[in-house]
Amino acid sequence: LCVELAARGVGFARQLEVPVYYGEALVGRHRLDLLVEEAVVVELKAVETMLPIHEATLQSYLRATNLRVGLLLNFRGETLGIRRTLNPRAPTLP
Numbered sequence: 220l221c222v223e224l225a226a227r228g229v230g231f232a233r234q235l236e237v238p239v240y241y242g243e244a245l246v247g248r249h250r251l252d253l254l255v256e257e258a259v260v261v262e263l264k265a266v267e268t269m270l271p272i273h274e275a276t277l278q279s280y281l282r283a284t285n286l287r288v289g290l291l292l293n294f295r296g297e298t299l300g301i302r303r304t305l306n307p308r309a310p311t312l313p
Contacts, residue, residue: 220263220292224255231255239283249283260289264300269293274304281306 224231232254239247253261262277269291277289287309293300 220253229255230257232257237280237283239279249280251280251284254284258286258288260284260286262289262291264291264293265295266293267295269300269302274302277304278306282308285309287311 221231221233233252235251235254237249237251238245239249251260252263255261260277260280262273262280264273266273273291277291281287281289281304285306285308287306289304289306291300291302291304293302
């Protein structure tokens with residue numbers, strides 16, 4: 220996926236570490252699989268069945284980054300599984 224994004228000139232960061240805060244206190248860090256164009260968090264999976272915990276993890280990443288859109292991609296099935304998730308707390312784009 221990263222090779223294809225680079226070939227198309229799409230900006231991305233791999234394994235990006237982002238801080239997690241509770242109020243003003245730093246309580247941990249997340250490591251994002253991909254951040255595309257500084258706007259879309261992409262979580263990559265290769266699992267038989269997508270579980271609610273996968274979407275919850277993506278929601279947590281979206282809250283930590285204050286970004287609006289996340290994609291959950293599952294490469295395990297016969298076809299690529301894609302789920303789009305929104306962070307209702309994030310600002311919307313103009």
